[in-house]
Amino acid sequence: MIEQIREKARELLESGELDVVIGYAEGSDPTRTTPIFCRKPEDTDKLVLDGRCVNTLPAYLNKRHEYPKKGWKKTGIIGKGCDIRAITQLIAENQLKRDEVYIFGAECEGVVAHPEKWDGSLHEGNCASKCSACDVKIPLDTDFYPGEKPEVDRSGPYMVSAPALATLVKMDDEDRFAFWRDDFDRCFKCYACREVCPHCSCNICITDRTMPSWVDQAAHTKGVFGWHLTRAMHLVGRCTGCGECTRACPVNIQVDLFNQKMKEVIQESFDYKSGYSMEVKPPLITYNTDDQETYIR
Ligand code: SF4
Ligand code: SF4
Ligand code: SF4
Structure with missing residues (x-):
């Protein structure tokens, strides 16, 4: 899954279609990942996507942050379903235009509640509570999704799971x-x-x-x-x-x-x-x- 995303991200940075791809890379210790801004095609080799990817990267798309001031026209971003929901809301509120962003999405199995709880896998004892009733494990709007995206019924009430x-x-x-x-x-x-x-x-x-x-x-x-x-x-x-x-x-x-x-x-x-x-x-x-x-x- 991440290999396909890396490949597509590299291709879009090489062609100049994207100025940057925001994703996750290995962090300061094996339990953590850290946000990464890939500017060069080879940076995409560092991308990872797994249960340790806790940060909500769309916070960087918010106009009060540095990114829009850099003059980048189009930003790629790797999003879990809940992150893509945040992007959707930013667009609904005119904080972001849909054509300013290229969304890489993939099926999500959940994330750890806190990096210190990561023991190599996700399970009931360490998974974030928001993941238990999640209806966006298959994300909403994506520009790139590895494989075929199945239809999901999201008509239920908002997940309130804590x-x-x-x-x-x-x-x-x-x-x-x-x-x-x-x-x-x-x-x-x-x-x-x-x-x-x-x-x-x-x-x-x-x-x-x-x-x-x-x-x-x-x-x-x-x-x-x-x-x-x-x-x-x-x-x-x-x-x-x-x-x-x-x-x-x-x-x-x-x-x-x-x-x-x-x-x-x-x-x-x-x-x-x-x-x-x-x-x-x-x-x-x-x-x-x-x-x-x-x-x-
Ligand atoms: S849970 Fe809601 S209020 Fe808290 S950081 Fe996320 S979007 Fe903001
Ligand atoms: S201590 Fe916690 S609740 Fe208070 S401002 Fe800091 S992050 Fe927010
Ligand atoms: S399972 Fe749902 S709530 Fe949990 S990280 Fe994945 S997309 Fe977000």
């Missing part, structure tokens, strides 16, 4: 608030959760603005709650469930639980699943006169 979310939803308000207060006590506002997110797309994040200062910048309880609630609201109907915010958090806060719950709410309220259509806009960036207002109480 067992921790079910536990959280069952708690009463007081316990749930205590859960978040305890977790947020550890947050020191490093913003890793923002930096890895393919959909945090503002050039200057609202939390970094100081004139005026919208979100208290200190990492105390008020500042941290302000940051996380703002972040969660900015991603409503846009998060595509890659789980990178949680994986990247150095103090193990399950930041994406907010976003997972919001996905359920948006689907119930607007029949919308982020990352499944390049044409349909997220409900909170559009307006219809018959929109429900049941959330106003």
Whole structure:
């Protein structure tokens, strides 16, 4: 599978059709891979694709990053199904044009929850929770797919698979608030959760603005709650469930639980699943006169 992708990537870099191919290469130790930007055809020999490829590479396609500023006209990117969902959402939000990107996709068996859990294979004990209910193992839109792509029924509800979310939803308000207060006590506002997110797309994040200062910048309880609630609201109907915010958090806060719950709410309220259509806009960036207002109480 990866051999076919390497071959195609090499061919497109040689012909000049692509300026760069973003993929994964071996990392600093055998449990890790690292993102690689292949500029020369021979760089493609380094490409790998397996259960260690955890990073959500479409974060690099987000316009707040360096890549669009380099003047590259067309970027190739290797995507797992959930990554391609992120690309789909970036296109739906006009962050990216479809013809600026060439998508290499392949069937995905899942990824490890965290590199340190990699023991040479994927299994129940180390697989990321997002993979258990995944309906994009066969990816959506691809320009290159090794072999024939089977049809998949994706009409079901959005995957919301973290067992921790079910536990959280069952708690009463007081316990749930205590859960978040305890977790947020550890947050020191490093913003890793923002930096890895393919959909945090503002050039200057609202939390970094100081004139005026919208979100208290200190990492105390008020500042941290302000940051996380703002972040969660900015991603409503846009998060595509890659789980990178949680994986990247150095103090193990399950930041994406907010976003997972919001996905359920948006689907119930607007029949919308982020990352499944390049044409349909997220409900909170559009307006219809018959929109429900049941959330106003
Ligand atoms: S969520 Fe699906 S596409 Fe993404 S890594 Fe897991 S199995 Fe693969
Ligand atoms: S990555 Fe973790 S510690 Fe850093 S800002 Fe996000 S939640 Fe806080
Ligand atoms: S909010 Fe978290 S899970 Fe959602 S797209 Fe951003 S990084 Fe991924």
